[in-house]
Amino acid sequence: MLGTLNTRVMLEYLPELLQGLQATLLLSVSGFAGAMLIGIIACALTIQPLRWPRAIVIAYVDIIRATPLLAQLYFLYFGLPRIGILIPEFHIGIIALALNSGAYVAEIIRSGILSIQRGQVEAGISTGLSYLQRMRHIVLPQALRPTVSPLIGQAIVLVKDSSLLSLISVVELTRAGQRIANERFMPFEGLVATATAYLAIYFLLKFLAELWSRHNSLPDRA
C-alpha cells in the first residue's frame, strides 16, 4: 500500500503542508497558553470559599466536559457573530481550544492541590501564615509538580483537537492535507503527510514529558 504512495505529489505540496504545520503549532501554543490561564483562574475560583464564583466554574467545567468540542466550536463560530462579535476563524479556533482545554487543566491542577495533606495547611495556619502565603510557600510548590505530566498529556490532546478547526475553514495541518485530496484526488497521500507531522509533534511532547519525569523522579532530592 505504502509502496504505491505518490511521494512526488506530497513533496509538491510541501510548502502548503509546512504552512499548515506552522498554523497548527501556533494554534496549539496559543490555545494551550489560554487554557493554562483559564485553568489556573478557574481552579483558583473553585478552591476559594465564595459560593457564586465556585458555582459558575463548576457549571463551565460540566458544560465543557459534557459536550463535544465540535459542538463548542460551532457554537462559537455561529454564535459569536449573532451577538455582534466578528473575529477571524483563526481566533475563534484559539478561543475554542483554550476554553475546552481550560476546563481539563482546571481539573488537573485542582487534583494536584487536593493531594496536599490538610495537616500541612493546618501547620501553616498555626504559625500565622495567611491564605496566600500558604498557597505560595506550601501548597503550590508541591501541587504543581505532579500536574506536569498530565498537563503535557492534555497538550497532546489539544494538538490533535486542533484538527477540528479545519471544519470552520481554518487552514492548518489537516486542512492542508485535505487540499491534496481535493485538488489531486489523493486522499491517502494527504492523510499520510498530515499524520506524519502530528506524529512528529507528539514525539516531541512525549520526549519533554519523559525528560521532565526523569529529572523529577530522583529518589533523594537532597
Next chain:
Amino acid sequence: MIEFSGVNKWFGALHVLCDIDLAVTRGEVVVVCGPSGSGKSTLIRCVNGLEPYQKGRLMVDGIHVGQEPRRMRELRMEVGFVFQSFNLYPHKTALENVTLAPIHVRGMSRVAAAERGRALLERVGLGDRMGSYPHQLSGGQQQRVAIARALCMQPKVMLFDEPTSALDPEMVKEVLDVIISLAGEGMTMMVVTHEMGFARSVADRVVFMDQGSIIETATPESFFTNPQSERGRDFLGKVLQH
C-alpha cells in the same frame, strides 16, 4: 492566659465539647487526658482557632477566639501548635521548615531567622540535620523539627496534640525530653497525651475528659493516686495496667 467559659461545640448532632470551663495561667503546664473520642484534641484545637466552637467564650492572651477574625493571625503568632502527625513541609529542609513563618509572618530577615532556627535545631538535638528533608528523618527527629518550628515564632503558649502517639516506642523519650525542658523554662503549655508517666512528672494540673466534658481537674499526684470520679478510676485502671 487561656480561659474557657461555658464553651460548647457540636459536629452536626454530636456534642463534642460540653460546657467547658477551664483556665490556664501563665507558666502553667496542663496535661489533658482521657479515652479516645473524649474531645481532648478538639479542645486544644479550639485554642488557636483550628476548630470553631458554637457557644460560650474562649479568651487566649486577651483575644476572644472566633469573635475577632482579624486578630486570629496575631493570636497564632503567639500560640505554637505541635501535631500528632508532625505535618512538616516535605519540600523544605528542616531549617526551611523552621524559618518559613518567622520570615514571612514575623518579617524577620533571612539571616536572623536562620540564626534563630539553627539555635533551636541545635537545642532539640538536630544540629547536624539542618539540611535534611523530612523524609530523610526518623519520626522522633521530625517531631523535634516540628517543635522547633513552633518555637521559632517565640510563642507565649505551646499546644501539643498527642505529640508521641505516632512514634515508635524508642523515639518517645527524645520528644518528651524536649517538652520537659520547655516546661522547666516556664513555657505555658497544654499537652494532650497518653504518656501517664510524663504527665505525672511534668504537669501542674491534669484535666481528665470523657464524652466531651471535663470530668475532673486535679494535681497529678491526687489524680493518679486517688481519682475522684468513677470514670477517672476506670480510665486509669485501663492505661496503667501494663
